[in-house]
Amino acid sequence: MTARPASPALRRQRRDADRRFGIRLFGSAAVAAVAAVLFGVVLVLVESGWHPLRRLDAGAARWLNRTALDHPAWTGTLRFFSDVVWDPVTLRAAVALLTLWLLHRRAWRLAAWSAVTAVAGGLIGLLAKTVVERARPVLPDPVAHAPGFSFPSGHAMTATTSFAILLLVLLPLVRRGLRPLLWAVAVVSVLGVGFTRVALGVHWFSDVAGGWTLGLAVVALTGWSFGAWRTDAGLGRAEVTEGLEPELGDDDPEAAGPSK
Secondary structure, three states: OOOOOOOHHHHHHHHHHHHHHHHHHHHHHHHHHHHHHHHHHHHHHHHHHOHHHHHHHHHHHHHHHHHHHHOHHHHHHHHHHHHHHOOHHHHHHHHHHHHHHHHHOOOHHHHHHHHHHHHHHHHHHHHHHHHHOOOOOOOOOOOOOOOOOOOOOHHHHHHHHHHHHHHHHHHHHOOHHHHHHHHHHHHHHHHHHHHHHHHOOOOOHHHHHHHHHHHHHHHHHHHHHHHHHHHHOOOOOOOHHHOOOHHHHOOOOOOOOOOO
């Protein structure tokens, strides 16, 4: 599709929208950071006193640890996925490459959203770990080890933000019939990351739940910022099923008017 040239009035509208977009984007990241710390403190307080959650954490850790000890080949597969395929370094590299591609496509605001969402997710997770200082599970016969604190799971949070970024950016480039497959891959991967971390005994279940929740909060807040920019710029809000920027297939996505 060929992009229509923007009028001077539309360009002024876009510049004003850009300024508000920047404020909203970084402001939403700051709000997510505060929410992460408060959520972490509250969850640890609940975990320390609420016996059902403590029983769930301990029971899941013991059962999965026994299963891992009884099936070493299965454990090796979990390690491969956790340490290679779904490792935070792998997922962040994928998002970084996607962001560079967006810059090449001149999708400047979408590239900014991708970068800020990924960086904010990493920093918020690190901040929450530092504030909460929750110890990792200690099992009689551990099958894996991990450094640092436990809450929230960095693997689970990185998987949530990374697969959300990849999904919401790439959806417009995929045929409608294949989009459910893309959603399925993202959801299964995020759930799979959480399962491997608990099964390998390096996180409690509540650590993983915290990582998922905080990752979703970051994506929701920065996604709201991008949607608000689209409205200000006269592009209209996009449905989640269409991706954040349905015009991404155009020659100049953010210079064109609304898709027909």
